[in-house]
Amino acid sequence: MSISVYYGRAGSGKTRAVYERIRQVMTDCPGEPIILLVPEPATYRVERELAEFMPEKGFTTVRVVGFGRLGYQVYQSIGSKGAGQSSLSSFGRSMLLRLVMKRKQKELGLLEQATKRPEFSSVLQQLFSEFRAFRVGPADLERGAETVKNNVLQKKLRELAICMSAYEEELSRHGERDIDPIMEIVEALPQSPLMENSHVFIDGFHWFTPTHYELIYTLFDLAKEAVITIDLPMAPKALNLARRGEHLFSRPLEIYDTLVDRYGSSINWVGFDGKRGPQIVQELEANYFASPSKKNTTDATIPLIRGYNREREADAVARRILAYIESAEEARYRDVCIMLRESETYGDTLEKVFARYGIPHFIDRQRPMKNHPLGELLTALFDIVRHNYSRDSMFLLLKTDLMPLSREAVDELENYVLEFGIDHYKWERESWPYLRGFHEGQDEESHVDAPRRARVNKARQTIMDILSPWFDFAANAEGHTGAEWGTQLYGLLEILQVPERLYEWAKDAETIGDQESKASHEQMYNAVLSFIDEISMVMKDEILTLDEMMLLLEEGLSDVNYSMIPPSLDHVVITTIERGYSQWWPKVFVMGLNQGVFPQSMGDEGLIKDKERQELADAGITLAEGALPKAFNENFLLYLAMTRASDSLTLSYAGSGEDGTGLEPSLVVKRLESLGYVDQAVDIPLSIAPDTEADYVWRPLQSLSLLSERWGALFSGYEVNPLWWGLYNWARESETYRPRLAEVSRGIRDNNDVPVITQDLVNGLFLSKGYMSGSVTRLERYQQCPFKFYAQYGLKLEPRPVRSFGAPEIGTFLHANLERLGNYLLENNKQWRDLDEEEQENLCRTVADEILQENQLGEETSDAYQKAIEQRVQRTLHVTVDRLVEWSKRSDFDTKYLEQDFGRQGGWDPIRVPLGKDRYLRLIGQIDRIDEYTRDGQTYGMVIDYKSGGAHVTAQDVYYGLKLQLMTYLLALEPAYGKTHGGSMSPAAVVYSYVKNPKIPADAPISYEDAVSLANESDAWQNSGYFSDDIELLTHIDNKFLSYGSKRGPYVPIATKKDQTISSRDLRKVKSTGEFDIMCRYTNHVMAETGRHIGEGQFPIKPYQLNGLRPCTFCDYRTVCRFDSSRNRYNYLSKLSEDDALERMKEVLNDENSDNNGNRNNDRNSSNNGNNNNDGNNSSEGGENHGC
Structure with a gap:
């Protein structure tokens, strides 16, 4: 055995020396096995580098391996199954650990709560892996608990020992061992023929665990020759090691010390002091990381x-x-x-x-795969059961593309579900009966929405045929065994044809060269099969509840990653x-x-x-x-x-x-x-600096994508670098890049303007019968923004309807209640004042319950929030009726008409406004309420429009055409009254009456009587609009009108002076009969003018702006119009006083009478269009437009 240690700083030549030694061994000892052990991520690159280093540009006897691959080759050489072929994955082991924690929970104290957390099994698994790597077992933990003095640590060690011991036993039952995979390699190495006359080289590591050292010792002992590299300075003993753990080379020094302790003088130490890289990098390596750091002594610097x-x-x-x-x-x-x-x-x-x-x-x-469609499918399947078919979990499932519905069918189903508020248990119904715009008495089968309902119900049935059996199975509170869960899940995947679907996706991805998607589809399916198999095997007879299965699924998906080559x-x-x-x-x-x-x-x-x-x-x-x-x-x-x-x-x-x-x-x-x-x-700004533009031009498509930003600079008045014009001209001549140039150069041609619509199109959209029909709200919307009018009423664009019980629905609900209550009174020849307290209470409750039932489509709701909203709305209804009864008692006016239509079948005649060329505007609408009072043979009418918001009107609003509703009602009322009664009706008032229950702040606790008085004086409850300037007539509207003096009453909110004349601060609220006439005639003029502009096809993107208010704030069409202040302009309107606005109305009408029609609107609008606040919930009126 020969052991050599190559040491030196980074870049000193150690790896090259290893390659040279391998080449020498291959020459001197041909056929003898060579093992080059490197970090796992480096094997691919090192193998390629070593092949290029060899004279023949390749090798046959060298095995470039990481620890995992080494184990695989060792087991393969001895025909044995090792850790690399374990029957349990890391998730399977984690599942076993969770099972252990569940069984041992009563024996735990300190860790009991932690075991309930979903991530704790992963934390414990990592800790046990650390214990194995450092050769610490349950007995060592028990011994440590006896030795340490820290009470908390003692308890922690004992409980960890309990869990670890039980975990080892559970692994043993499944034929596994709780042993570090490295130690299994150590046990197998002596039997492997790979080690016979072997040469072992270890390069690229800077830290080892005790089990790694055991493997290294075994390799060294069995090898004919062993070489290991360490990143250390040339004189490691000379390093300042007083605080070794804080030293830059603390980890390599640990390797150095360990090898010295083990092999002592038998080590052959080979030092390297070569230099790699440019001088500045060498200087950085030698001096910056020295202790203390030294300044750069070279002329070079690092970018x-x-x-x-x-x-x-x-x-x-x-x-x-x-x-x-x-x-x-x-x-x-x-x-x-x-x-x-x-x-x-x-x-x-x-x-x-x-x-x-x-x-x-x-x-x-x-790459994590939790968001893969198959992962989302499994998550949604469990969420559906836990949350009882909640809408979110249902569409998470349906949008995976793994259910047997097309995307178009899913979109249609989602629109239907949102529109009718379908959620939770409603999915289980045999069919959904809902139709848009359906009224009692209509034939359901011939209804225009019936085909959509049929398609949606068919899609719903397809889904529920699959989900119902799964729901019934998974919702069982007693739970199921792991084997039963596995069988059910696998069966679902087969029913949904998931294997076939993922195979098709992988094949399609491969066709277009998307290797990442291909790998994700293939590896995700294998991972899910492994998950199901291990659930069935590890938890075979263990009862698992729905929550426990969801916990296991969450852990399993978090462990699933896919890798790429x-x-x-x-x-x-x-x-x-x-x-x-x-x-x-x-x-x-x-x-x-x-x-x-x-x-x-x-x-x-x-x-x-x-x-x-x-x-x-x-x-x-x-x-x-x-x-x-x-x-x-x-x-x-x-x-x-x-x-x-x-x-x-x-x-x-x-x-x-x-x-x-x-x-x-x-x-x-x-x-x-x-x-x-x-x-x-070097600062890289968010936008391209003018002097660096050439640095950004590299690839044709990438460079062309920058052109749009350059055109933006051009329109802002900046000069464009000739470079971009050159790119533009080059791409224009290229057939390949011309289409992309057209896309990015739209900014040159596109001024985001809407050209005048052709007459044929205008006739088809708005004048198909020779006249234009609609409500005054439509005309107001044109004045607010012509394009919004066109998008809504011409193109028929509309937001996706979503059923809710928000402000619009609340307003509709309250209005419907008042209509039904009012009709009851008229049918019984009663006024609001005729209701006693008990009758009022009973009527409100009965009518509210009826309409709520209709509003909920005849169903109970389990939504606590919605219940609270409904209760609040019912309180608002009671408060509103109280006010109406009180007002009626104080008024001499009687209600004569409710929800009076004009222009509709059975109603009054429409308002007909000539537009020229034998065309006219036919206005239709509905007036909420009309009260009458007769004095000296003259009838006076009061138009009342219910609002749940804070609507107000001024002469300025009428002049600019923004709020024409109240004056339009007068235009409909006066001729209709004359036709019906044979006389004239004079206007007493046109008012907004509020249907709401606002909170009125008080400085201190007050009595009920004071609270009522404070509420009556509050602006939040006061009617608004225009009133007659006849003081006596106002006292008939509210008998207590004059008693308020300088204060304002709730029903006639006009202050008076001591001489009982109108206070100057409220003069704008009162109008003479002549002034009412001017405002009505001017409203007719504005409607005619607006109708002509529509008939001419003028729909520019030009919303109004007045006093900082714009209709764009809550507009549903902003993404359609793409209003851009650099290309579009607001229709700026100047602020006018009440008197100025009336004076301008007179001037316009005088000009009209004198037939001086040229540019009649120049003084009124800066262009032939206006502005809007009226989005169904008019932001300037603050409420719904019931009359329109």
Whole structure:
């Protein structure tokens, strides 16, 4: 036996010496086996490097292996089954451990609660693996419990010993041993013919566990020759080892000490002091990591990049890689490595950026598969049972594409379910009866929505035929055995034809070259089969509840990862320092040098804390180092990362995270700057700087994608670099890239404007019968934003209906109650004032229950939140009726009409507005309530519109066409009254009456009477709108009107002076009969003007803006119009006082009368269109538009 130790600093030539010695052995001892043991992630690259190093560019007798592969080859050579062929996976062992914890739970005290946590079995499994690696068993734990003085640690060790002992017994029952896989290799090695006259080389490691040392000792003892490399300075004994655990080379020093203790003087020490890499990297390796650190003495520095965020950082690295590839003919992508501390932070970002630049790459990482469709299918199957067919779990299942429904069928089903509020137990019904817009008395089968209902019910039945048996099985509260669960799950996968579906997906992915998707489909199915098999085997007779199965599934899916092999020989390697520390590359980029990222901040100390580990060490039980030594080891990992380059090293960090929060550079960066190893960081901004534009042009598609940003600069008035015009002209001449150029250059031609719609299209959409029909709400919406009108009423676009009991539904509910109550009164010749308290209470309760039942489609609801909303709404109804009764008692006006239609069958005549060219506007609508009062033979009418929000109207709103509703009702009322009664009706008021129960703040506790008074004086309950300027008439609307004086009453909220005239602050609320006439005639004018613009096909994207208010805030069509302030303009409206607005109305009407029609609207609007707040829930009116 010959043992040699090659030692030296990183890059000193140790690995090359190993290769040379292997080549010499192959020459001097042909046929003798050679084993080169390297870290597992390095085997692929080392094998290739060694083959290139050999004169024949290959070899036959050398086995390049990691510990796992070594075990496999040893077992294969002796025809034995080893740890690598264990019948239980890591998940199977974890499942066994969970079973042990369940059985031993009563014997545990300190760990009892922890055993109930889903992740604890993984924590315990890792701890037991550590125990095995350090050759610590249950007996050692018991001994430690007797020795240590810490009471908590004593209990912890005893309970761990109980679990570990029971776990070993359970493994034994399944034919397994709780032994470290490395120790199994140690036992098998002496029997293997591989070791006969063997030459063993161990390279690239910097730390070993006790079981690793046992394997090394065995290899050395059986080998003819053994060589091991250690990263240590030339004179390791001269190092300052006073605080060995905090030393940069503490781990390699541990290897050094262990080998000396074991083999002493028989070791042949061979030192190497060669240098690798550029001078600055050598200086960094020798001096920066010295203690104390020394300043850079060379003229060179290491490039440092600071990206605005991680994507910009990755973009800068990608461009430097491309620059290197184009710098020399012999440059290859395989010369480049990106070194990370961990792959999750940068993996996806680098993949996206490298794909954009077309850089071949391979990320050396395990990819989680929890979000694979099959994983989501299994998760959803259990969620459906736990949450009783909840909507979320049902559509998580259906959207996996593994159910026998097309995506179109799933989308239609989802729309139907959302529209009718289907959830939970409703999925189990034999069929769903719901139809959109169905009313009692209609024929269901001939209803326009009947075919959709039939398709949806067919899809529902297809799903439930599969899910019902599974639900009945899984919902059994007593649970099932593991074998029964496994049989049921496997049967479901067969029914759903999952194997065939995944095979097709994998084949399709292979066809388009998507190797990652192919690997995920293949490996995920195998992993799920393994999961089911192990459930059936390990938990064969164990009763498992639904919750326990869900816990096992969560653990099983979290353990499932899929791996990839490099797609080619020439690619950029993206790896972590812990997987790539044993290799080197000509060009290395160390990314992510941010505080807490690299070096990495230490997390939780684990189940056994650092102090407890020290106590155990004092008791003779050695475990892995704790969090503090690991923190010091981060320096050694940094040392390894920065010494992997043989040609050039580049460092980088990000200035902000994905969410925009600032990131600090690592302290390493600051030290490198202070010692002169790096220059000032090169800043990579979020947007391309003008003087760096040429640096971004590398690939045709990637470069063309940047053109849209350049056109944005052009439209902002900036000069565009000729480089981009050159790219534009080149792509325009290319058949290959011209389509992509057209996509990215839309910004040159697209001003986001809507051209005038052709007359034929306008006629088809709005004037198919020669007239335009609709409510005043439509005209208001045109004035608010012409394009919104076109999208909603022309294109018929609408948001997906979702059943809820929010503000619109609450308003509809309250309005329906008031309508039904009002009709009851009219049918019985009663007014609100005629209801006594008991009758009022009974009526409100009965009507509310009826309408709630209808609103819920005749079903009970189990939603506690919705129940609370309903109760609150019923309280609001009672409060509202109280107010209406009180008002009626104080008023001489009587209600004559409720929900009075005009323009509809059985109602009053429509409002007809001529548009010219034999076309007209036919306005229809519904007035909530009309009250009448007759004085001296003259009838006065009061129009009341119920609102659940805070609606208000001003003359300014009428002038700009934003709120025409109340005046339109007067236009419908006056001729209809004349036609019906043969006389005229004068306006007494047009008001919004509020249907709500607001909270009124009080400064201190008050009596009920004071509370009522305070509520009456509150603006929240006061009617709003316009009232007659006739004081006497106002007293008939509210007999107590004058008693409020300078205050405002709830029903006529107008203050008066001592002489009983209108207060100046409320003059804007009162109008003379002539002023009412002006506002009505002007409303007619605006409607005609709006109708003409619609008839001309004018639908520009031009929402109004008035006093900072815009209709865009709650607009459902923002994603359609794509309003952009750089390309579109608001219709800016100036603020007008009440008097100014009325004066302008008069001027317009006078101009109209004098037939001076040119540009009639120029003074009214800055363009031929207006603005909107009226989204079904008008934000300016604050409520629903019941009358429209």
